[in-house]
Amino acid sequence: QVQLVESGGGLVQAGVSLRLSCAVSGRSFSSLAMGWFRQAPGKEREFVAAISRSGSNTGYADSVKGRFTISRDNAKNTVYLQMNSLKSEDTAVYYCAADLWGSGTDSDAKYDYWGQGTQVTVSS
DSSP states (O other): OOEEEEEOOEEEETTOOEEEEEEEESSOGGGOEEEEEEEOTTSOOEEEEEEOSSSSOEEEOTTTTTTEEEEEETTTTEEEEEEOSOOGGGOEEEEEEEESSSSOOSOGGGOOEEOOOEEEEEEO
């Protein structure tokens, strides 16, 4: 069973940076493509970023492109989401997810395991 534990969320002011981490256990981390999603109150869960098994390929939602960076450290079994220039509209619960079979995608239906989420609140 793959377990994912997010951390790093919090309450911050607009314009600052925050880094989320997601620690993965239960399976060879380098065999997993990873993604970050978020869900704001009253809204559908949406794709944020994804990264391939090796880390050589990444993808981003247009709303975060140029501000957020996804990365991974396969030696530490951890995927990160560096969030810069945060905006109030980034406020959401952020989830990391593991894709067992694919290469990382913007479709949440393709992911097999999910973390419990970490709250990010950006005040303006």
